[in-house]
Amino acid sequence: MTDSFGGIVVEGLARSFGPVQAIRTIDFQAPPGEVTALIGSNGSGKTTLMLILASLLAPDSGTVRVAGFDPVVHPAEVRRRVGWMPDTLGTWESLTASEVLRTVGALYGMSPADRSRRADELLRTVNLTEFGRQAARVLSRGQQQRLSLARALIHDPEVLLLDEPASGLDPGSRLELRTLLRSLAAAGKTVVVSSHVLSELDEIADRAVFVSRGHSVKTQTLDEAGSQLRRYYVQAQPMSALADTLRSQEIRFETRGDSRREEFLVQLGSTAEASWLLRTLVLAGVVVTAFAPAGGALEETYMSLDTDRL
DSSP states (O other): OOGGGSSEEEEEEEEEETTEEEEEEEEEEEOTTSEEEEEOOTTSSHHHHHHHHTTSSOOSEEEEEETTBOTTTOHHHHHHHEEEEOSSOOSOTTSBHHHHHHHHHHHTTOOHHHHHHHHHHHHHHTTOGGGTTSBGGGSOHHHHHHHHHHHHHTTOOSEEEEESTTTTOOHHHHHHHHHHHHHHHHTTOEEEEEOSOHHHHHHHOSEEEEEETTEEEEEEEHHHHHTSOEEEEEEESSHHHHHHHHHHTTOOOEEEEOSSOEEEEEEESSHHHHHHHHHHHHHTTOOEEEEEESSOHHHHHHHHSOGGGO
């Protein structure tokens, strides 16, 4: 549920910069208690949309509600309820990590005791306790990303807007980020994540909104994404036995790879169909050495969209 119950509702949004139409028409919803992925190529309008949701940019037309408030009419109400994480830390690099968090806490009106307590808590959450007294400028790209996330969480917001939050993170930190975002959504927060790493979003998101050239072109839940046609790579020893069995089952396939690694690409309608095919191959005596989706569920959707609009 959205609007007066929280979350984000956007209808008919448009925004131009002079002759450049960054957003032509976007409809977007992000319910509380879920992680909503915002997916699109560079220049599709994602960052402009995020800036409008954060009340940092006014739209030319359309309606926007964030936690029940219009960011143009009630920007202070929206900012109290939103945690904004841009794709770079971008400010106060001479302050220590702890000072950055305490300063932001002060801007949100937190008492000295509360902002110090919250800063220590969040440094532990993002595994930066040992860097709390280090200047932000000496932190690595991944450490600055973690500090930026902590900064967005300092005032315990209802809505989180995260632009490329996994950028620069090592594999362990990416796993911790997924766990944290899922826990925040489970606590009832509205979480919006813009990212190019679609495989990460498969593990994080509940739903996705695809944007292209300033338009919202598709909205899809992860359950819907998982039930669509998907490509699978299959390898066997020898490949000729695999080819014969696929032909006998009237399953079309494409040959991919090179002289070092040949593989067949098949398109299947569901995980149940994939399970049936693997069982059929094994029972036919085919020595299957690899059988896996060619990409994530959201990647399949992205690749299936009209290429003229991407």
